[in-house]
Amino acid sequence: MSWFNKLFGEKEASGAVAKQRLQMVLIHDRSEVSPGLIEQIKDDIIRVIASRLAIDEEHVKIDLTQSGRESYLMAEIPLDTKARSRA
Amino acid sequence: MSAKVITVTSGKGGVGKTTVTANLAAALAMQGRKVVAMDADIGLRNLDVVMGLENRIVYDLVDVIEGRCRLRQAMIKDKRQPELYLIPAAQTRDKMAVSPSDMVLVCDQLREEMDYIVIDSPAGIERGFRNAIAPADQIIIVTNPEVSAVRDADRIIGLVEAEEKGPAKLLINRLKPSMVARGDMLSIEDVIDILAIDLIGVIPEDESILVASNQGLPVAMTSVNGSSASQAFRNVAQRIEGVDVPFMDLTQKDGFMERLRSWLAGES
Numbered sequence: 193m194s195w196f197n198k199l200f201g202e203k204e205a206s207g208a209v210a211k212q213r214l215q216m217v218l219i220h221d222r223s224e225v226s227p228g229l230i231e232q233i234k235d236d237i238i239r240v241i242a243s244r245l246a247i248d249e250e251h252v253k254i255d256l257t258q259s260g261r262e263s264y265l266m267a268e269i270p271l272d273t274k275a276r277s278r279a
Numbered sequence: 280m281s282a283k284v285i286t287v288t289s290g291k292g293g294v295g296k297t298t299v300t301a302n303l304a305a306a307l308a309m310q311g312r313k314v315v316a317m318d319a320d321i322g323l324r325n326l327d328v329v330m331g332l333e334n335r336i337v338y339d340l341v342d343v344i345e346g347r348c349r350l351r352q353a354m355i356k357d358k359r360q361p362e363l364y365l366i367p368a369a370q371t372r373d374k375m376a377v378s379p380s381d382m383v384l385v386c387d388q389l390r391e392e393m394d395y396i397v398i399d400s401p402a403g404i405e406r407g408f409r410n411a412i413a414p415a416d417q418i419i420i421v422t423n424p425e426v427s428a429v430r431d432a433d434r435i436i437g438l439v440e441a442e443e444k445g446p447a448k449l450l451i452n453r454l455k456p457s458m459v460a461r462g463d464m465l466s467i468e469d470v471i472d473i474l475a476i477d478l479i480g481v482i483p484e485d486e487s488i489l490v491a492s493n494q495g496l497p498v499a500m501t502s503v504n505g506s507s508a509s510q511a512f513r514n515v516a517q518r519i520e521g522v523d524v525p526f527m528d529l530t531q532k533d534g535f536m537e538r539l540r541s542w543l544a545g546e547s
């Protein structure tokens with residue numbers, strides 16, 4: 193948003209809001225993956241990995257993303273380095 | 280000669296499929312092609328009135344399929360163009376009177392004589408939609424720059440992909456350049472970004488479309504220096520013929536505030 197819009201106290205343009213909302217809803221429409229399923233997968237992944245490695249469970253992120261019309265499941269699993277140095 | 284079958288569909292209702300079908304058929308005929316416009320919206324026929332041929336209907340698509348007449352008898356000739364025909368939908372039947380293989384059969388009979396068969400699909404993703412896309416060589420998905428229409432278009436793109444008919448093309452209808460300019464409408468780039476398919480045309484919101492369909496005259500047939508929608512439809516027809524026509528400039532900075540804003544932002 194430009195300083196001009198801010199100066200006149202305008203809201204974020206509704207076209208940009210529409211685009212952002214569409215992108216979110218289509219991620220789930222396309223993959224038929226519900227937000228709840230992602231949470232379950234996340235719990236499973238944490239369980240499997242944590243049985244072998246110390247991970248920072250609080251900061252594990254599992255997200256559906258898109259590139260063109262392809263969907264990807266992206267996982268970000270930070271290792272718990274403090275646990276390793278303690279060992 | 281073997282006709283190309285183009286199906287115009289959308290998912291969401293009311294986005295302009297019938298308008299696009301009538302104008303695309305008219306514009307292709309104006310380029311000297313032999314064209315049949317076919318109404319596959321059984322039970323809710325409208326292509327006849329948009330083309331202004333409603334008073335000349337004797338037989339319809341279901342009569343052909345059920346053998347009550349020959350195909351030729353159901354083809355209404357549009358007298359304003361040398362080679363433009365309409366095959367109307369039945370008004371008193373429903374979509375179950377037609378099957379996808381019936382549509383393939385009818386189109387195969389027409390392929391020999393015609394250059395293009397343009398099919399007007401009903402809204403939705405059920406039988407009527409299946410009928411309309413069954414014979415298609417090219418599918419055009421019409422959408423409006425608006426959340427629910429784009430979402431439904433995305434669903435259709437997915438279904439068409441599963442049919443392995445080759446990539447569908449996108450036609451954005453009812454774009455309002457002034458609303459895009461002030462950020463209150465999805466832009467052409469936004470819609471392409473979201474749907475990630477090739478664009479075949481953009482038709483602006485244009486009152487002349489309603490004026491023309493009041494009279495049963497596709498706007499594409501109106502004078503060459505007439506409305507911008509008329510030109511936009513003729514451009515789509517040229518792209519279908521493989522001509523690389525640049526997209527019309529539909530950007531607009533309207534009104535004093537808009538100009539002040541872009542001046543202050545250093546855009547002009």
Ligand SMILES: Nc1ncnc2c1ncn2[C@@H]1O[C@H](COP(=O)(O)OP(=O)(O)OP(=O)(O)O)[C@@H](O)[C@H]1O
Binds near residue numbers: 489
């Ligand atoms: N670019 C445009 N500018 C202005 N009006 C338009 C435009 N495109 C379509 N319309 C109008 O919108 C209305 C709906 O169009 P149309 O009947 O072609 O939609 P449709 O997708 O075939 O609808 P349905 O799903 O009911 O079959 C009509 O009144 C038509 O004149």
Ligand SMILES: [Mg+2]
Binds near residue numbers: 297325399400
């Ligand atoms: Mg229609």
